[in-house]
Amino acid sequence: MTRLEVIPVPGMPEIGRAADLAGLLLDAVAAGHEQLRDHDIVVVTQKVVSKAEGAMAAVDPDDPLSHKPLVERESVRVLRRRGDLVISETRHGFICANAGIDLSNVARGEAALLPDDPDRSARRLRDAIAGRAGVRVGVIVSDTFGRPWRRGVTDVAIGSAGLRPVIDLRGTHDAYGRELQVTEVAVVDEIAGAADLVMGKAAGVPVAIVRGVALDAFLAPDERAGVLDRIVRSPGEDLFR
Amino acid sequence: MTRLEVIPVPGMPEIGRAADLAGLLLDAVAAGHEQLRDHDIVVVTQKVVSKAEGAMAAVDPDDPLSHKPLVERESVRVLRRRGDLVISETRHGFICANAGIDLSNVARGEAALLPDDPDRSARRLRDAIAGRAGVRVGVIVSDTFGRPWRRGVTDVAIGSAGLRPVIDLRGTHDAYGRELQVTEVAVVDEIAGAADLVMGKAAGVPVAIVRGVALDAFLAPDERAGVLDRIVRSPGEDLFR
Numbered sequence: 001m002t003r004l005e006v007i008p009v010p011g012m013p014e015i016g017r018a019a020d021l022a023g024l025l026l027d028a029v030a031a032g033h034e035q036l037r038d039h040d041i042v043v044v045t046q047k048v049v050s051k052a053e054g055a056m057a058a059v060d061p062d063d064p065l066s067h068k069p070l071v072e073r074e075s076v077r078v079l080r081r082r083g084d085l086v087i088s089e090t091r092h093g094f095i096c097a098n099a100g101i102d103l104s105n106v107a108r109g110e111a112a113l114l115p116d117d118p119d120r121s122a123r124r125l126r127d128a129i130a131g132r133a134g135v136r137v138g139v140i141v142s143d144t145f146g147r148p149w150r151r152g153v154t155d156v157a158i159g160s161a162g163l164r165p166v167i168d169l170r171g172t173h174d175a176y177g178r179e180l181q182v183t184e185v186a187v188v189d190e191i192a193g194a195a196d197l198v199m200g201k202a203a204g205v206p207v208a209i210v211r212g213v214a215l216d217a218f219l220a221p222d223e224r225a226g227v228l229d230r231i232v233r234s235p236g237e238d239l240f241r
Numbered sequence: 242m243t244r245l246e247v248i249p250v251p252g253m254p255e256i257g258r259a260a261d262l263a264g265l266l267l268d269a270v271a272a273g274h275e276q277l278r279d280h281d282i283v284v285v286t287q288k289v290v291s292k293a294e295g296a297m298a299a300v301d302p303d304d305p306l307s308h309k310p311l312v313e314r315e316s317v318r319v320l321r322r323r324g325d326l327v328i329s330e331t332r333h334g335f336i337c338a339n340a341g342i343d344l345s346n347v348a349r350g351e352a353a354l355l356p357d358d359p360d361r362s363a364r365r366l367r368d369a370i371a372g373r374a375g376v377r378v379g380v381i382v383s384d385t386f387g388r389p390w391r392r393g394v395t396d397v398a399i400g401s402a403g404l405r406p407v408i409d410l411r412g413t414h415d416a417y418g419r420e421l422q423v424t425e426v427a428v429v430d431e432i433a434g435a436a437d438l439v440m441g442k443a444a445g446v447p448v449a450i451v452r453g454v455a456l457d458a459f460l461a462p463d464e465r466a467g468v469l470d471r472i473v474r475s476p477g478e479d480l481f482r
Binding site for chain 1: 243244245246247248249321323328335336344345346347348349385388389390391392393394395396397406407415416417419425426427428430431432434435437438439441445453454455471472473474479480481482
């Protein structure tokens with residue numbers, strides 16, 4: 001059976017607007033004496049994607065609450081407020097704290113917003129990697145979300161390309177021949193969380209390679225699916241909205 | 242920087258009541274030509290732990306709803322019902338579907354309940370591994386939970402030993418010297434999800450080794466913490482209960 005490897009990619013430079021993210025990423029991979037292979041999964045944090053896409057906004061560096069109007073602007077619906085904390089739904093359908101707006105690992109006076117379409121961001125990066133390096137990888141754009149009922153945050157996928165966001169096990173059977181009850185596994189979220197284990201919030205490593213994920217997690221070349229259409233629940237099917 | 246390895250441990254036999262889980266696990270590891278090392282993390286699914294502890298109940302194999310009275314019995318509070326689906330709180334404080342009762346990968350006519358105290362289960366396994374193999378590992382008991390707002394299930398930790406369930410990053414700084422906003426990372430859940438990527442729901446691999454997790458995830462020998470006290474939110478701090 002295949003083991004999984006999760007490989008940190010340190011050495012990414014500071015990412016500016018319109019940076020060549022694929023080129024910088026491939027340089028950092030090479031500098032670490034590593035090489036991307038077919039069926040590797042490249043996980044990049046939302047932060048570097050937002051920086052490269054210019055999804056940033058100005059904030060007053062001397063006012064710790066100056067990003068709050070941004071949170072309201074980037075929210076389509078507020079679910080909960082407690083003190084300064086806002087749990088809201090973004091226009092993508094993500095439900096998270098502060099509409100995903102983040103002040104850590106960005107320059108003073110700036111805030112990072114979520115990418116406009118994180119699945120498209122992932123597809124572009126995958127296509128650029130295929131064009132430059134000739135390898136067919138999956139790409140996940142990850143972000144750090146809290147969750148109800150359980151303390152602590154975990155990294156989840158907010159965008160993906162080349163991957164089945166959920167693997168549907170309906171029709172497969174367990175070791176006893178019984179049809180499986182649990183049918184859809186959110187593999188992109190498990191992969192994003194695994195990548196976080198080598199990135200570290202403080203270490204500033206925004207890229208990791210996950211190698212050895214089962215081949216049925218990969219889409220065929222002509223298939224297209226992403227986090228927004230496969231992971232984000234519609235309000236109608238959601239029991240907690 | 243350290244890479245992470247996630248190693249499946251196939252070859253576990255069927256687990257019966259009062260099975261010597263640590264012994265069977267060490268045998269399976271050895272049969273795979275692998276060896277546990279200090280600071281490895283052993284992830285075992287709830288299913289084998291429940292079987293070894295006899296946390297099982299009889300159900301009518303010809304009635305697909307015969308486990309429903311068990312769900313009511315094992316729930317302290319029901320949050321939502323839709324059709325046959327019940328989302329409830331267990332006496333541990335977990336909020337999950339069907340009170341964690343599971344009919345897959347168990348014998349016909351049986352249902353697996355959650356272990357009585359999954360942190361204690363993890364501690365026992367860790368202590369038995371230390372006694373038999375002389376290695377200091379972390380142990381996670383994992384289970385498969387759904388979540389609000391996002392489709393698909395992921396594996397999370399329901400018990401742990403030897404590990405800091407959440408790593409508190411307060412007081413640490415990002416690459417720009419700014420104090421981190423995101424303060425508590427639920428590493429045990431990220432590790433449980435990573436392990437699921439090599440286990441597979443259908444493959445019947447109930448054990449994985451996760452190697453290379455940062456040393457600050459491990460508890461000192463005299464420290465004790467688990468999922469129930471560190472991950473499960475109290476109702477008072479929970480915005481979604």
